[in-house]
Amino acid sequence: MSIRLGNSCLNCENLLTNKTCKIHGVKVDSNYTCDSFSMKAALKDDPNCVTCARYQGPTCANPQKAAPGMLCSHWAPQNASA
Structure with missing residues (x-):
């Protein structure tokens, strides 16, 4: 298993405002990440x-x-x- 720096759902452009992943359709929080992670363009x-x-x-x-x-x-x- 890989350790990833900053790859949490909170930094992913696929996170919707209701804390749902638009790719997987599930509720997520700051402890989640996945291989479909796509970093937001700007923080x-x-x-x-x-x-x-x-x-x-x-x-x-x-x-x-x-x-x-x-x-x-x-x-x-x-x-x-x-």
């Missing part, structure tokens, strides 16, 4: 709390700890480009 260069769409909002996963320069597994880019 945010500076992922941290300040560039997160959830920062200081009601959906922030860690409102007591969130601060500039920090990052958690719930980061959501404010602007995405592909």
Whole structure:
């Protein structure tokens, strides 16, 4: 079995907004990857709390700890480009 860096469904262009793989038609999460993995064309260069769409909002996963320069597994880019 291969170990892959960054090949998770969260970085795959086949992931739909409801966390379903459009190739396999199943629900996935950050621990999943497959041989049909296709990396998104562009990822945010500076992922941290300040560039997160959830920062200081009601959906922030860690409102007591969130601060500039920090990052958690719930980061959501404010602007995405592909």
